Amino acid sequence: SLAVPVPCPLTDRLADIARRHGMYIIAPLYERQGDKVFNTSVIFSRKGEIIGKHRKTVLPVMETWLVTPGDVYNVFELDFGTIAIATCWEIVFPEISTIFALKGADIIFNPTMGRENKQGESLATGHRYLTRAVDNRVYIAPVILGSDGNGLIDFRGNVVAEAVGEKNTVIMAEIDFSAEPLSEGTWWPTINGTANEKAIHYLSRRPETFKLLVDPTPPLLERFKNVKLTTGDREAQLRAVKKVDYGP
Incomplete structure (x- = not known):
């Protein structure tokens, strides 16, 4: 009952806020399209226009009995830089952040419920965020519902x-997305021909050796052949969420 079409009166209110303050807004909501529901983050421009949306692609079991996964990883070129959105659990899967980085994202926002x-401690203890930032040479911005752990991490994990x-x-933070991660000293740039660490990283990739990453049946899954998730079993999922006092 909380799912809404996009646009709708709710998005109209958000658009008005964006327009009045001349700012971008990323608004996570449940989007209804026909008989399907998506976990969607809607992007509003400074003029209050809907300029894009990201539908969460990887769902934990407590969402799969209501929500349909998206299947697109878009980035959005704004007037200050290129952004991407990894919704909640998507940040757990390193491939997703890498796809966004390969598409040119300068910063990945992570609206989520889980810190x-x-x-009670600094965001510096959020090692997964630090790893995503350093591995992909991008900024990471976690936005956590009702919890600590919100902030901004740069491409060096700071x-x-x-x-x-x-x-x-x-x-609030001022960021210069045109600033590239440059190696200090002379040894690294002399050996590689550039001081740009991001360029070195991505130009050195060998994607032809990464085929196992997209193999639907990698050898590891043989170990879990007798494991059955509740995904797709609505009744089992409802029993589970009631047992742990989560959801209806």
Whole structure:
């Protein structure tokens, strides 16, 4: 009953806020399209226009009995840089962040319900976020519902800004997305022909050796051949969420 079409009165209100303040807004919501529901992040421009949306592609079991996964990894070129959105659990899968980086994302926003930092401690303890940032040479911006661990991490894994505690907070940081990660000293640029670490990283890739990453039946799955997830079993999922007091 909370799912809405896009656009709708709710998105109209968000569009008005974006327009009045001249800012971009990323709004996660449940989107209804026909008989399907998607976990969608809607992007509003500074003029209050809907300029894009990302539908969550990988769903935890408690979403699969209501939500349809998306299957597209778009990036969005804005007037300050190129952004991407990894919704909640998507940040757990390293391939997704890498796809966004390969498409040119400067920053990946992660609206989520689950923190990565140690409760009550700095975002610097959110090792998964730091890893995604450093591995892909992108900024990561976790936005966590009702919890600490919100902030901004740069492409070297440094916490640029964060909200400490669980109170409503506005985080502000000035970022120059034109600044590339450059190696200090002379040895690395002399050997490689450039000081640009991001260029070295991506020009050195050998995608022809990565085929196992897209193999639907890799050898590891043989170990789990007798494991059955509740995905697709609505009744089993409903029993499970009631047992742990999560959901209806």
